[in-house]
Amino acid sequence: MKKRIVLLLAILGLASVLSGCTEINEPITKDSEGFWNQYIVYPLSWLITYFAQLFGNDYGLSIIIVTILIRLAILPLMIKQIQNSKAMQEIQPEILKLREKYSSKDQKTQQKLQQETMALFQKHGVNPLAGCLPLLIQMPILIGFYHAIMRTREIAEHSFLWFDLGERDPYFILPLLAGILTFVQQKLMMAGTENINPQMQTMLWMMPIMIVIFAVSFPAALSLYWVVGNIFMIVQTLVIKGSDIRKASEKAGGAQK
Structure with missing residues:
Protein backbone atom coordinates (compact mmCIF):
# COMPACT_ATOMS: atom_id res chain seq x y z
CA MET A 1 0.00 0.00 0.00
CA LYS A 2 2.87 2.35 0.77
CA LYS A 3 4.24 1.75 -2.74
CA ARG A 4 0.85 2.66 -4.19
CA ILE A 5 0.76 5.91 -2.23
CA VAL A 6 4.26 6.80 -3.42
CA LEU A 7 3.23 5.95 -6.99
CA LEU A 8 0.10 8.10 -6.64
CA LEU A 9 2.20 11.05 -5.50
CA ALA A 10 4.59 10.46 -8.42
CA ILE A 11 1.66 10.43 -10.85
CA LEU A 12 0.30 13.65 -9.38
CA GLY A 13 3.75 15.18 -9.83
CA LEU A 14 3.82 13.99 -13.44
CA ALA A 15 0.36 15.46 -13.95
CA SER A 16 1.61 18.81 -12.71
CA VAL A 17 4.49 18.65 -15.19
CA LEU A 18 2.17 17.67 -18.04
CA SER A 19 -0.28 20.43 -17.22
CA GLY A 20 2.54 22.90 -17.67
CA CYS A 21 3.78 21.41 -20.94
CA THR A 22 1.55 23.66 -23.02
CA GLU A 23 0.04 27.10 -22.74
CA ILE A 24 -3.35 26.53 -21.12
CA ASN A 25 -4.79 29.60 -22.86
CA GLU A 26 -3.62 28.49 -26.31
CA PRO A 27 -6.62 27.14 -28.32
CA ILE A 28 -6.28 23.52 -29.36
CA THR A 29 -6.59 22.81 -33.10
CA LYS A 30 -5.63 20.05 -35.53
CA ASP A 31 -2.52 22.10 -36.31
CA SER A 32 -1.31 22.20 -32.69
CA GLU A 33 2.17 20.72 -32.48
CA GLY A 34 3.67 18.23 -30.05
CA PHE A 35 2.83 14.68 -29.02
CA TRP A 36 0.69 15.84 -26.07
CA ASN A 37 -1.43 18.11 -28.26
CA GLN A 38 -1.74 15.83 -31.28
CA TYR A 39 -2.42 12.51 -29.57
CA ILE A 40 -4.08 13.39 -26.26
CA VAL A 41 -5.64 16.85 -26.14
CA TYR A 42 -6.86 17.35 -29.72
CA PRO A 43 -8.52 13.89 -30.07
CA LEU A 44 -10.45 14.51 -26.84
CA SER A 45 -11.39 18.02 -27.98
CA TRP A 46 -12.50 16.69 -31.37
CA LEU A 47 -14.56 13.93 -29.73
CA ILE A 48 -16.34 16.41 -27.44
CA THR A 49 -17.06 18.76 -30.35
CA TYR A 50 -18.25 15.91 -32.59
CA PHE A 51 -20.87 14.63 -30.15
CA ALA A 52 -21.91 18.17 -29.21
CA GLN A 53 -22.69 18.90 -32.87
CA LEU A 54 -24.68 15.68 -33.12
CA PHE A 55 -26.91 16.83 -30.25
CA GLY A 56 -27.57 20.45 -31.16
CA ASN A 57 -24.38 21.94 -29.70
CA ASP A 58 -25.12 20.47 -26.26
CA TYR A 59 -21.57 20.34 -24.88
CA GLY A 60 -22.69 19.19 -21.43
CA LEU A 61 -24.38 16.11 -22.91
CA SER A 62 -21.35 15.57 -25.10
CA ILE A 63 -19.02 15.53 -22.05
CA ILE A 64 -21.28 12.93 -20.42
CA ILE A 65 -21.16 10.75 -23.56
CA VAL A 66 -17.37 11.05 -23.92
CA THR A 67 -16.92 10.26 -20.22
CA ILE A 68 -18.95 7.07 -20.59
CA LEU A 69 -16.97 6.11 -23.70
CA ILE A 70 -13.70 6.61 -21.81
CA ARG A 71 -14.97 4.49 -18.91
CA LEU A 72 -16.09 1.74 -21.29
CA ALA A 73 -12.67 1.80 -22.98
CA ILE A 74 -10.84 1.20 -19.68
CA LEU A 75 -13.51 -1.16 -18.29
CA PRO A 76 -11.42 -4.32 -18.96
CA LEU A 77 -8.59 -2.81 -16.89
CA MET A 78 -10.99 -1.94 -14.06
CA ILE A 79 -12.42 -5.47 -14.06
CA LYS A 80 -8.88 -6.84 -13.90
CA GLN A 81 -8.11 -4.47 -11.01
CA ILE A 82 -11.15 -5.63 -9.02
CA GLN A 83 -10.38 -9.29 -9.68
CA ASN A 84 -6.77 -8.75 -8.63
CA SER A 85 -7.89 -6.92 -5.48
CA LYS A 86 -10.18 -9.82 -4.58
CA ALA A 87 -7.34 -12.31 -5.12
CA MET A 88 -5.10 -10.19 -2.88
CA GLN A 89 -7.74 -10.33 -0.13
CA GLU A 90 -7.96 -14.11 -0.39
CA ILE A 91 -4.22 -14.61 0.13
CA VAL A 126 -1.66 -11.92 -8.37
CA ASN A 127 0.06 -8.71 -9.48
CA PRO A 128 0.56 -6.36 -6.49
CA LEU A 129 0.89 -3.37 -8.82
CA ALA A 130 -2.16 -4.14 -10.97
CA GLY A 131 -4.28 -1.73 -8.92
CA CYS A 132 -2.09 1.17 -10.09
CA LEU A 133 -2.40 0.47 -13.82
CA PRO A 134 -5.87 2.04 -14.28
CA LEU A 135 -4.63 5.11 -12.40
CA LEU A 136 -1.57 5.34 -14.67
CA ILE A 137 -3.83 5.28 -17.73
CA GLN A 138 -6.54 7.55 -16.35
CA MET A 139 -4.26 10.37 -15.20
CA PRO A 140 -3.01 11.45 -18.67
CA ILE A 141 -6.61 11.19 -19.93
CA LEU A 142 -7.84 13.34 -17.04
CA ILE A 143 -5.16 15.99 -17.58
CA GLY A 144 -5.79 15.81 -21.33
CA PHE A 145 -9.51 16.23 -20.70
CA TYR A 146 -8.74 19.27 -18.56
CA HIS A 147 -6.69 20.78 -21.41
CA ALA A 148 -9.36 19.89 -23.98
CA ILE A 149 -12.01 21.65 -21.89
CA MET A 150 -9.86 24.70 -21.19
CA ARG A 151 -8.60 25.04 -24.76
CA THR A 152 -11.77 24.25 -26.71
CA ARG A 153 -13.36 27.70 -26.96
CA GLU A 154 -16.82 26.37 -27.86
CA ILE A 155 -17.14 24.66 -24.47
CA ALA A 156 -16.59 27.89 -22.53
CA GLU A 157 -19.33 29.52 -24.56
CA HIS A 158 -22.01 27.01 -23.55
CA SER A 159 -23.89 26.17 -20.39
CA PHE A 160 -25.48 22.98 -19.06
CA LEU A 161 -28.20 22.73 -16.40
CA TRP A 162 -27.41 25.53 -13.89
CA PHE A 163 -23.73 26.18 -14.68
CA ASP A 164 -21.44 27.52 -17.38
CA LEU A 165 -19.15 24.73 -18.57
CA GLY A 166 -16.08 26.96 -18.74
CA GLU A 167 -16.54 28.42 -15.24
CA ARG A 168 -16.61 27.01 -11.72
CA ASP A 169 -19.91 25.68 -10.41
CA PRO A 170 -21.36 28.77 -8.64
CA TYR A 171 -23.14 26.64 -6.03
CA PHE A 172 -20.33 24.05 -5.58
CA ILE A 173 -22.87 21.25 -6.12
CA LEU A 174 -20.73 19.36 -8.62
CA PRO A 175 -17.50 19.49 -6.54
CA LEU A 176 -19.34 18.18 -3.47
CA LEU A 177 -21.04 15.47 -5.52
CA ALA A 178 -17.69 14.49 -7.02
CA GLY A 179 -16.17 14.13 -3.54
CA ILE A 180 -19.12 12.19 -2.09
CA LEU A 181 -19.30 9.84 -5.06
CA THR A 182 -15.53 9.24 -4.90
CA PHE A 183 -15.92 8.26 -1.24
CA VAL A 184 -18.86 5.93 -2.01
CA GLN A 185 -17.01 4.30 -4.88
CA GLN A 186 -13.91 3.66 -2.76
CA LYS A 187 -16.05 2.37 0.11
CA LEU A 188 -17.72 -0.12 -2.24
CA MET A 189 -14.31 -1.21 -3.54
CA MET A 190 -13.27 -2.00 0.04
CA ALA A 191 -16.46 -3.95 0.80
CA GLY A 192 -15.60 -7.44 1.98
CA THR A 193 -12.02 -6.46 2.84
CA GLU A 194 -10.99 -7.53 6.32
CA ASN A 195 -8.39 -5.79 8.45
CA ILE A 196 -8.26 -2.57 6.43
CA ASN A 197 -4.89 -0.98 7.20
CA PRO A 198 -4.45 2.66 8.27
CA GLN A 199 -3.04 3.65 4.85
CA MET A 200 -6.21 2.48 3.09
CA GLN A 201 -8.34 4.30 5.63
CA THR A 202 -6.32 7.46 5.01
CA MET A 203 -6.75 7.17 1.23
CA LEU A 204 -10.48 6.59 1.70
CA TRP A 205 -10.77 10.15 3.06
CA MET A 206 -7.82 11.80 1.32
CA MET A 207 -8.92 11.14 -2.27
CA PRO A 208 -12.44 12.64 -1.93
CA ILE A 209 -11.02 15.72 -0.20
CA MET A 210 -8.44 16.17 -2.97
CA ILE A 211 -11.15 15.78 -5.62
CA VAL A 212 -13.30 18.45 -3.95
CA ILE A 213 -10.35 20.87 -3.69
CA PHE A 214 -9.47 20.39 -7.38
CA ALA A 215 -13.10 20.50 -8.54
CA VAL A 216 -13.75 23.78 -6.74
CA SER A 217 -10.89 25.39 -8.68
CA PHE A 218 -11.50 23.81 -12.10
CA PRO A 219 -14.20 24.52 -14.72
CA ALA A 220 -17.56 22.85 -14.04
CA ALA A 221 -17.10 20.76 -17.20
CA LEU A 222 -14.28 18.83 -15.48
CA SER A 223 -16.38 18.37 -12.33
CA LEU A 224 -19.13 16.99 -14.57
CA TYR A 225 -16.60 14.48 -15.91
CA TRP A 226 -15.74 13.39 -12.36
CA VAL A 227 -19.38 13.05 -11.29
CA VAL A 228 -20.42 11.01 -14.34
CA GLY A 229 -17.26 8.90 -14.16
CA ASN A 230 -17.83 8.08 -10.49
CA ILE A 231 -21.48 7.17 -11.09
CA PHE A 232 -20.31 4.80 -13.83
CA MET A 233 -17.71 3.27 -11.50
CA ILE A 234 -20.22 2.83 -8.68
CA VAL A 235 -22.59 0.93 -10.98
CA GLN A 236 -19.63 -1.04 -12.33
CA THR A 237 -18.48 -1.98 -8.82
CA LEU A 238 -22.00 -2.98 -7.75
CA VAL A 239 -22.27 -5.29 -10.76
CA ILE A 240 -18.82 -6.87 -10.42
CA LYS A 241 -18.62 -7.04 -6.61
CA GLY A 242 -22.33 -7.41 -5.90
CA SER A 243 -22.00 -10.68 -3.97
CA ASP A 244 -19.08 -9.40 -1.86
CA ILE A 245 -20.98 -6.20 -1.01
CA ARG A 246 -24.09 -8.16 0.01
CA LYS A 247 -22.01 -10.46 2.22
CA ALA A 248 -20.32 -7.48 3.87
CA SER A 249 -23.71 -5.82 4.48
CA GLU A 250 -25.18 -9.02 5.96
CA LYS A 251 -22.12 -9.45 8.17
CA ALA A 252 -22.37 -5.84 9.38
CA GLY A 253 -26.09 -6.30 10.05
CA GLY A 254 -25.46 -9.49 12.00
CA ALA A 255 -22.74 -7.81 14.08
CA GLN A 256 -25.11 -4.99 15.02
CA LYS A 257 -27.69 -7.49 16.28
Missing part, protein backbone atom coordinates in the same frame (compact mmCIF):
# COMPACT_ATOMS: atom_id res chain seq x y z
CA GLN A 92 -3.92 -12.09 2.98
CA PRO A 93 -3.90 -14.86 5.65
CA GLU A 94 -0.94 -16.52 3.91
CA ILE A 95 0.88 -13.18 3.63
CA LEU A 96 0.38 -12.58 7.36
CA LYS A 97 1.78 -16.04 8.12
CA LEU A 98 4.88 -15.24 6.05
CA ARG A 99 5.35 -11.95 7.90
CA GLU A 100 5.13 -13.78 11.22
CA LYS A 101 7.56 -16.45 10.00
CA TYR A 102 10.07 -13.85 8.81
CA SER A 103 9.48 -11.21 11.45
CA SER A 104 13.15 -10.46 11.99
CA LYS A 105 14.20 -7.10 10.55
CA ASP A 106 17.69 -8.13 9.40
CA GLN A 107 18.40 -7.78 5.67
CA LYS A 108 18.71 -11.51 4.95
CA THR A 109 15.37 -12.33 6.56
CA GLN A 110 13.61 -9.45 4.80
CA GLN A 111 15.01 -10.60 1.44
CA LYS A 112 13.67 -14.08 2.16
CA LEU A 113 10.29 -12.56 3.02
CA GLN A 114 10.21 -10.70 -0.28
CA GLN A 115 11.14 -13.84 -2.22
CA GLU A 116 8.48 -15.95 -0.49
CA THR A 117 5.88 -13.21 -0.96
CA MET A 118 6.63 -12.88 -4.68
CA ALA A 119 6.45 -16.67 -5.05
CA LEU A 120 3.04 -16.57 -3.35
CA PHE A 121 1.86 -13.86 -5.77
CA GLN A 122 3.04 -15.90 -8.76
CA LYS A 123 1.39 -19.07 -7.44
CA HIS A 124 -2.00 -17.34 -7.25
CA GLY A 125 -1.52 -15.18 -10.34
